[in-house]
Amino acid sequence: MAVQALPVAPAPIALPPMPRSAEETGLPFSFVCDLVLKVLYFNGSMLGGDVARHVCLPFPFVETTLKFLADEGYCASAGVRAAVLAEDESINAGMQFTITTNGRQRARELLEINQYAGPAPVPIADYNAMAARQADVGIAVNRARLHEVFSHLVLNQRVLDHLGPALSARHACFLYGPSGNGKTSIADASARVMGPPVFIPRALYVHGEVIRFYDPIYHTPIDRPLPPHDTRWQLAERPAVKAGGELTPRMLELGFDAALGFYEASLQLKANGGLLLVDDFGRQQKMSPRDLLNRLIVPLENGVDYVNIARAGTSVAVPFTCLLMLSTNLEPHNLMDEAFLRRVRYKVHVPDPTAEEFIEIWRRVCAAQEIPYREAVIADLMRRHYIEKDRDFHGSHPRDLLEHVVHLCRYLGREPELTTKLLDEACETYFVDDSVED
Numbered sequence: 215m216a217v218q219a220l221p222v223a224p225a226p227i228a229l230p231p232m233p234r235s236a237e238e239t240g241l242p243f244s245f246v247c248d249l250v251l252k253v254l255y256f257n258g259s260m261l262g263g264d265v266a267r268h269v270c271l272p273f274p275f276v277e278t279t280l281k282f283l284a285d286e287g288y289c290a291s292a293g294v295r296a297a298v299l300a301e302d303e304s305i306n307a308g309m310q311f312t313i314t315t316n317g318r319q320r321a322r323e324l325l326e327i328n329q330y331a332g333p334a335p336v337p338i339a340d341y342n343a344m345a346a347r348q349a350d351v352g353i354a355v356n357r358a359r360l361h362e363v364f365s366h367l368v369l370n371q372r373v374l375d376h377l378g379p380a381l382s383a384r385h386a387c388f389l390y391g392p393s394g395n396g397k398t399s400i401a402d403a404s405a406r407v408m409g410p411p412v413f414i415p416r417a418l419y420v421h422g423e424v425i426r427f428y429d430p431i432y433h434t435p436i437d438r439p440l441p442p443h444d445t446r447w448q449l450a451e452r453p454a455v456k457a458g459g460e461l462t463p464r465m466l467e468l469g470f471d472a473a474l475g476f477y478e479a480s481l482q483l484k485a486n487g488g489l490l491l492v493d494d495f496g497r498q499q500k501m502s503p504r505d506l507l508n509r510l511i512v513p514l515e516n517g518v519d520y521v522n523i524a525r526a527g528t529s530v531a532v533p534f535t536c537l538l539m540l541s542t543n544l545e546p547h548n549l550m551d552e553a554f555l556r557r558v559r560y561k562v563h564v565p566d567p568t569a570e571e572f573i574e575i576w577r578r579v580c581a582a583q584e585i586p587y588r589e590a591v592i593a594d595l596m597r598r599h600y601i602e603k604d605r606d607f608h609g610s611h612p613r614d615l616l617e618h619v620v621h622l623c624r625y626l627g628r629e630p631e632l633t634t635k636l637l638d639e640a641c642e643t644y645f646v647d648d649s650v651e652d
Contacts, residue, residue, distance in 0.1 A: 229443035230344060230413055236275045240337030241419060243279075246271070248324050250279045251288055252331040254313040255321035259292065263307035270333040270416065270445040273307050280311055288317035328475035330424045335417035336446050338530055341427075344413060344447075348487050349535035351409035355382035363406050367399055368575045368609065373564055380560035381407050386514055386538040388495075391564035393543040394608035398456070400564065401491040401539045405454040408537060411436055412487040413447035421526035424476040425468060432484050453488035455481050455536070459497040466509055468521050482510065482519060485536035495540040496549045503549045507540075511557050514538050569596065572607040579612045580632065583620065588632045595634070599641050615640045 233239045239246070246269075253268055254260060260268070266276040283289045292310040313321065360374050360381075380387040381404055389397040414433050418425040434451040457465060461481075469478040482490050490510075496503050513519035513534040520529045546555055555561075567575060573592060580587040600607060616632075618640035623630040 228347065229441060230340075230447045232442050232444055233272065233275075236278070239271065239275065239334065240340055241334060243282075245419070245422070246275070246334065247279050247282060249331065249334060250276065251283055251313070251317060251321050252324055252329070254283075254289055254311065255318060255325070256331050259310055259312035261307065262309045262311060265311065266307070267445075268333070273304065277304070277306055283317065284311075286316075287314060288320055289313050326475075328424065330417070330426070330474070330476040332426070333416040334446055335419035335424050336415040336444075338418050338420045338532070341415050341418055342531070342533055344415075345486050345533040345535055348409070348412045349533065355407055359407065364400070364403050367396055367403065368567065368571050368578065369396070369400070370565065370568075370571070373400075373562060376560070376562045377404070380562065381537070383560070384537055385560060386511060386540065386558045388546055388558050388561040389539060389541040389564055390546055390561065391543065392566055392606065392608065394610035395564050395566060396609045397541040397564050398491070398493060401456070401489060401493075401541060402454050404537065404539065405452045405489040408452045408488055411449055411451055412453075414450045414453075415447055417446075418479070420521075420523055420530055421528060423523055423526055425479055425521075426476060427479045427484065429479070429484050451488075453485050453536075454491065455485035455488070456491045456493055457481055458493040459499065461492060461498045461506070462500045463505075463509070468523070470524065477523070480521065482513070482534065482536060483521065483532060486533060487535055488537070489539060490536045491539045491541060493541045495542040496544050497542075504554060507550065507554060507557065510538055566606045567609050569607065572596065572609075572612070575609055576612045576616075579616050583616055583630070585616070585620075585630050585632055591632050591634055591637065595637050595641075599637075599645075605645075611644075615644060618644055 236243065236246075249269055250265060253265060262277060262280060263273055265280065266273040269276065280289065284291060289311050292312050294305065294308045294310075355378055357374070357378065360378050364374060377387070377400070389400060391397065414428050416426075416428040418427050428448055428450075432453045432455045433448065434453075436449045436451060438449075440449065465481050467480055468483075469480070470476075471478065492498075492506065492510075495506070498506060501509075514536075517534055518531050519534040521532055522529045540558065542549065546558075546561055573589075573596075576592050577587050596607075599605065615637060619632070619636045620630045622636060622639055
């Protein structure tokens with residue numbers, strides 16, 4: 215049961231170096247020209263410095279591109295518009311550039327092929343090298359480290375001792391046990407054991423195609439001052455990418471949007487350097503447990519996956535550096551035979567909390583909500599609604615029941631408090647009947 219977030223690890227591994235020449239960007243000059251023209255098309259007119267910041271390339275490279283576009287009649291300068299410039303920017307960075315009629319026509323032709331107009335992509339070879347370097351962090355996983363990372367959860371020491379070797383080995387891991395006991399929270403916290411923050415490419419460049427990579431759903435940016443570096447990379451926390459019963463085979467391959475004309479990175483590619491959690495394993499409607507395990511275990515064992523660039527008619531190798539976790543409330547031996555289970559070397563049972571652990575969870579959620587904890591009220595709740603009704607304790611119940619109490623008190627126009635009457639009302643609407651839980 216999570217009640218607070220841990221601070222991010224203090225430092226990244228290494229800054230991606232600032233490209234010193236247009237060649238070091240790894241991008242063809244024609245690609246950069248097309249990208250800048252599309253950016254101008256969508257914005258109408260921009261300062262030269264703003265164009266450079268938008269495409270995440272040094273202004274001298276963009277300045278050369280803008281000059282070429284102007285010479286071709288695709289854009290025009292409207293004079294200096296910015297009075298204040300950064301110390302390292304030339305006067306041309308404050309120049310206003312406007313797309314011309316010919317430029318609009320050319321941009322429309324480009325957009326029919328590819329509508330990508332974001333930050334300049336990183337060549338796949340550069341990404342592969344950085345991903346491999348960021349995966350090799352050599353972080354020690356021991357009891358002290360696990361207690362630090364999981365201190366916000368109420369977990370049995372036995373669970374941590376079974377989980378620790380799995381995290382140290384960076385191998386696939388089964389989390390199994392009754393629902394509502396924090397398996398997803400365990401996976402989220404496990405990503406913090408993977409090492410310091412990582413640099414995530416905003417997009418990739420592969421055989422003339424663009425793969426959008428950075429995803430704000432899974433990548434939490436870290437915004438802090440950094441020395442000069444290649445800003446096509448975003449510093450972020452180690453990702454924790456989650457998918458459940460909705461997972462389909464297509465989500466594990468590059469997604470191509472025919473309308474936009476570019477690719478979207480697969481889930482396991484976005485999870486590189488962090489953790490990929492398959493929640494509700496065994497309940498995927500369009501993939502059997504055997505097929506799903508085969509799809510992910512083989513790349514994990516080899517450290518390499520292959521992505522299909524259909525429009526370029528080729529496939530390319532990419533690192534597979536994420537920790538794979540499979541979470542289920544089903545018994546693992548009911549999902550597949552022993553031979554397949556051996557491929558997932560670590561199985562960690564997450565049991566229901568004991569009475570003492572259940573009480574500690576109540577203490578923590580009350581503290582988080584700033585509601586005074588009342589020992590007698592919780593003892594009465596446990597006796598009447600759990601022990602007498604033979605109902606199991608689940609780690610999520612205290613949080614859920616207390617939220618019921620908070621919203622009930624708001625409805626009644628009173629201050630939230632922990633009382634027997636309010637908890638009885640919460641239990642009546644939370645549990646389906648006297649013996650079956652929601």
